[in-house]
Structure formats: C-alpha cells, structure tokens
C-alpha cells in the first residue's frame with residue numbers, strides 16, 4: 238500500500254423522516270477522526286434550511302470539538318489550533334448560514350444499535366466507492382497554510398516542527414557513517430520518535446559519571462570510537478595494516494566486529510544473558526501490572542534482537558535506537574507513560590553501554606596499549622596533529638545531496654498524507 242492510495246470510508250444514514258444512506262471514500266490525510274467528521278459534514282450538507290437535526294455518532298472527539306466550537310464565532314475558530322480546522326470551519330459555516338440546530342448524540346461504538354451497525358458496514362463499503370472531492374475554494378480562507386498546494390489540516394506549528402525534524406534526521410542519515418540506515422527494512426524496525434527523544438541530551442541533569450558515559454556513547458553513535466579501523470584512517474603514519482582486531486588478529490577492528498569477534502564470543506553471550514535478566518527485572522519494576530515472570534522471559538526472548546543476523550539487534554541500543562518491538566513490549570505490560578518509558582530506556586541503554594565498556598572495550602584497551610608499547614607508539618605520537626593529507630572523495634557528494642533532497646520530500650509527504658508524526662514511517 239502506498240501513501241497515495243491510502244483511503245478510508247465515510248458514511249451516514251438518515252433514519253427519519255425519510256430513509257436515506259450515503260457512503261464514499263476519503264483520502265489526503267485520512268484518520269478515523271477525519272472520517273467521522275466528514276460523515277457529520279456530509280449529513281449536514283443535505284439538511285434543509287433551519288432544520289433541527291439529531292446526529293448519532295460514536296465519535297466522542299467530534300462531539301467534544303463540536304460543542305466547544307458551536308458557540309464560537311467563525312473568526313475565533315479561524316484563530317484556534319483545532320485539528321482539521323478547515324473542515325470544522327466548513328461545518329460551522331454551514332450550521333450558521335443555514336441556521337441549523339444540531340444536536341450530537343453519543344452512541345456506543347460497535348454496540349447493539351442497528352443503525353450504527355448498518356452505517357459501519359456502509360463506511361467499510363465506502364472505501365471501494367468514489368473518492369470525495371471537495372472544491373478548494375470551499376475550504377480556503379484567509380491565511381490558510383499550504384504544503385505543496387494542499388491546505389495543512391493539522392496544527393501548522395507542529396507540522397513545521399515535523400518538517401524541521403525531518404531535515405535534521407535526513408542530514409544525519411545522509412552522512413556516510415549512517416549508510417546502514419539506508420536499508421528500508423531497518424528503518425521500519427526503529428521507533429524514530431523515541432530514538433530521537435533519546436538523542437536530546439539535557440546537559441543540566443546529567444551527573445558527572447553519566448557525562449563520562451555520555452561521551453563514550455556519542456563516540457559509538459558517530460562511529461568515532463578509536464578502534465583500529467578508525468585509528469588507521471586517522472593516523473595512517475602510526476597504524477598500518479598490521480593493526481587488526483585486538484582479540485582475533487584477523488578481522489578489521491570495528492565497533493560491530495567487537496560484538497561479533499569469535500574470540501570473545503563467551504563474553505558477549507554473558508553480556509546478552511545478563512542484559513536479558515536486567516530487562517525482565519526492570520520491566521517488573523516499572524510495570525503496574527501483575528506480571529507472569531515466565532511469560533515475560535519468553536517475550537524478552539522473542540524480541541528478535543539477540544542474533545547479529547537480525548536487521549535490528551541489541552547493539553543498536555547503544556546508538557540510542559529503539560525498536561518498535563521493544564516499545565510494544567513496554568505497552569504490553571502497561572508501561573505507557575512516555576516520561577516513564579524514556580526513563581526506563583535510559584536505564585536500559587546505560588546498562589548495556591556500561592557492560593560493553595567494562596567487559597569488552599576496557600579489556601581491549603589493555604591489549605591495545607601493550608601492543609602500542611611494543612611498536613614504540615607513545616602518547617605524544619598519538620596526540621600529534623595529522624599531516625595535511627585529507628583526501629576526501631568528493632565524487633559521491635553531489636549525488637548524495639540530490640538523494641537527500643528526494644528523501645526529505647518523501648518523509649514530508651508521508652507525514653502529510655498519513656497525518657501521524659513523520660517519524661513513525
């Protein structure tokens with residue numbers, strides 16, 4: 238399904254004084270709220286002047302907003318920040334111009350009400366019917382903000398903020414070191430909204446100890462850890478091809494390899510097993526639910542991130558990337574408060590970073606220092622500025638800019654058409 242084809246059904250049914258029904262499909266930023274609101278608008282369109290209308294709907298959202306806006310003037314509504322403002326304006330203008338008395342009555346969704354059942358079916362069938370087209374001039378009013386010739390229906394400030402966020406992430410993604418994220422399968426596994434939130438470091442509430450870990454974490458995120466692979470790039474005059482993985486001596490020493498090196502397989506397995514237990518315990522601590530521990534252990538096992546062959550594996554956590562699967566696990570155990578999830582994930586990441594740092598990285602550093610001593614590389618040598626030999630490959634650069642431009646548009650398109658937060662695509 239592509240976004241352009243994203244459609245929803247909308248329907249209404251008049252039960253008296255005459256029986257009439259209508260359904261159609263809607264597109265452009267559809268949502269359940271929009272479909273409900275459209276149904277109300279469509280039913281009001283066919284009412285005679287000065288009619289008293291009772292509309293039964295199962296949407297509390299429509300009722301709440303309608304009651305709130307009913308007593309406001311059109312110019313007050315124009316200034317408000319309500320979602321789908323252009324549609325609300327259309328509805329309230331009709332109500333005022335045709336002097337309609339509207340009474341919205343809440344009915345239970347999927348309840349026993351026969352009319353409600355019929356109209357639900359109609360709405361479902363509506364998806365297959367023709368798409369409702371509304372003349373732009375009906376919707377536009379002074380100062381409507383448009384995105385690519387389409388009026389923005391949601392809060393424009395949030396929309397602009399979303400566009401800015403996209404720009405930021407896309408810049409990050411188009412860096413060479415982020416090439417891995419250009420695999421669409423991987424992109425879909427990560428909850429970007431939460432992952433971005435984790436990237437915002439509040440410099441005022443971090444302890445000194447955290448600050449130390451923080452800089453370690455940033456090096457991992459940016460692939461700037463002084464692994465042999467990076468040292469060779471930075472100081473080719475000191476490190477030649479003999480500098481391979483400190484454990485196996487065969488493979489290139491990169492961050493990813495350190496997790497996968499066969500020589501320290503046991504240490505990694507130990508870290509994974511401790512980490513799984515940690516996850517179980519911390520979820521029990523944060524959840525308000527009665528927890529069946531065996532079930533939780535199984536669910537942690539099923540997270541599909543314990544194997545390095547997975548698109549997403551647990552080492553992504555050290556780069557602040559959280560998978561949807563993990564977020565769903567929290568939700569399953571009724572940990573839904575975003576602040577709480579944020580705190581929980583911070584502790585989880587902290588745990589895995591600490592274990593990596595102490596059990597792998599510091600162990601590796603000892604071996605590396607020994608080796609540097611043998612090769613007579615002093616601290617002074619290491620601190621020396623690199624000679625001017627930066628031979629940047631300029632070739633790929635132009636292509637990349639073009640590509641990032643299209644990506645940027647794509648992200649925004651997704652955000653616009655689906656109506657959610659752009660980061661959820």
Ligand SMILES: [Zn+2]
Nearest residue numbers: 482484485498
């Ligand atoms: Zn190795």
